[in-house]
Amino acid sequence: MELRHLRYFVAVAEELHFTRAAERLHIGQPPLSQQIQALEADVGAQLLERNKRSVRLTQAGRLFLEDARRILALSEQAGATARRAQRGEAGELRIGFTFSTPFTPYFATVINHYRQLFPHVTLTLREVATQHQLEEISAHTLDLGFVRPPELAYPDDIKLTQLRQDPLLLVLPVAHRLAAKPAIAIADLAGEGFVMYPKDAGTGIHPQIFRLCKAAGFVPNVAQEAGEASTIIGLVAAGCGISVLPSSFDRIRMDGVCYRPIADPQASTSLLLAQREEETSPLVAAFVKLAQEATLESGA
Numbered sequence: 001m002e003l004r005h006l007r008y009f010v011a012v013a014e015e016l017h018f019t020r021a022a023e024r025l026h027i028g029q030p031p032l033s034q035q036i037q038a039l040e041a042d043v044g045a046q047l048l049e050r051n052k053r054s055v056r057l058t059q060a061g062r063l064f065l066e067d068a069r070r071i072l073a074l075s076e077q078a079g080a081t082a083r084r085a086q087r088g089e090a091g092e093l094r095i096g097f098t099f100s101t102p103f104t105p106y107f108a109t110v111i112n113h114y115r116q117l118f119p120h121v122t123l124t125l126r127e128v129a130t131q132h133q134l135e136e137i138s139a140h141t142l143d144l145g146f147v148r149p150p151e152l153a154y155p156d157d158i159k160l161t162q163l164r165q166d167p168l169l170l171v172l173p174v175a176h177r178l179a180a181k182p183a184i185a186i187a188d189l190a191g192e193g194f195v196m197y198p199k200d201a202g203t204g205i206h207p208q209i210f211r212l213c214k215a216a217g218f219v220p221n222v223a224q225e226a227g228e229a230s231t232i233i234g235l236v237a238a239g240c241g242i243s244v245l246p247s248s249f250d251r252i253r254m255d256g257v258c259y260r261p262i263a264d265p266q267a268s269t270s271l272l273l274a275q276r277e278e279e280t281s282p283l284v285a286a287f288v289k290l291a292q293e294a295t296l297e298s299g300a
Contacts, residue, residue: 003075005039006068008032009047013065016055084120086282092122093283096133096145096274098203099229103248104271106164107146110294114287121283129202134158137274143284145274148246151207159277161288163295168208168267169250169259171195171236171243176258183263187216193223193241195232204269209244212267233257 011021012032022029040047047061057065085091101107115123128136131152133145138155147160170189172179178188190213197203213220223241226232230252232243237256246269250259273291275284 001039001042003072005035005042006072008035009039010065010068010072012036012048012055013057013061013068016057018050018055081120087286091283092124093287094124094126094141094143095287096126096128096136096142096147098130098133098146098148099127100148100166100246100248101146101271102127103251104164104166106271106294110291113294114290117290118286130204131202134274137276140276143275143279143281144287147272147274148204148269149208149272151204151211157277159275159279160272161275161292162270163273163291164271166269166271167247168205168244168262168269169247170262171233171245171249172258172260173236173239173242174256174258176242179258179260181260183261185216185263186212186267187218189213189220189242190216190218192221194220195224195226195235195241195243196220196222197232198225198227201227205245208269212244212264215266216264 008021008025011024012018015021015024018029018032022032025032036048043060043064045060045064046058047064049056049058097107111123111125114121126142128142128145130145130147130150131154133142133147134150134154136142137145138157146163170178170184178184181188194209196209197206199206209220224235226235229245229249232245233249233252233254235241236243237254244262244267247259273288275288279285
């Protein structure tokens with residue numbers, strides 16, 4: 001059974017006249033009659049009763065007409081879906097993001113704009129540390145990722161595009177001796193206890209803090225570890241130490257905590273978009289284009 005046979009049958013069923021149906025389909029009447037006969041033979045049931053004066057549907061024909069219309073509608077829908085996918089307007093896009101990314105207004109702007117432009121795309125968002133994102137993108141379990149600069153080696157097939165630059169902030173208890181200063185140098189933190197992500201969390205901030213402290217002449221004393229930024233900030237409020245986090249986290253307001261700029265010019269981090277180097281998916285290309293346009297518009 002072919003789709004064209006269904007189209008021929010629907011035309012005859014709606015016109016109840018072979019000549020008018022043939023004109024509507026732009027084919028001759030004899031070939032149309034032959035195709036309907038072939039369809040009935042294929043189906044194994046008489047669909048039309050015809051004589052010299054009239055054509056009418058049999059009971060089987062009436063039921064078959066309902067299914068034929070549904071099948072034709074589904075075939076049109078399937079074609080439209082495929083065309084949307086080819087244009088990057090349908091399918092599933094799997095995107096990872098770091099713990100700090102949702103706190104940047106840029107991220108919300110990009111995601112909201114993308115959802116408005118591509119409502120037929122299923123957008124699957126997952127919070128994943130930078131290093132693990134890069135591994136998952138290479139393994140094709142993620143398509144894109146909002147990441148921070150990786151401090152460890154990552155797969156060769158990964159391409160990174162800078163979206164914006166964010167300063168790092170010092171997170172302090174409000175009663176801390178440094179809290180009154182408008183900006184604090186990393187060297188001023190020697191001897192302090194740090195609350196940090198675990199070393200194996202896969203975040204870029206952990207090795208960056210060690211690198212900044214080493215450049216300032218000391219090794220940070222890790223007093224406490226926590227896997228969530230909100231927990232880190234809560235532990236700072238509880239007097240367990242100080243911390244250094246991307247500036248986007250200053251939107252987490254908590255009693256007993258204050259945020260201060262770091263004076264060292266190298267105390268900053270980038271927000272990057274990670275993708276596979278040889279990616280050909282129209283879905284990915286459309287998202288990357290939108291993300292880069294949002295970067296230019298925001299002046300990030």
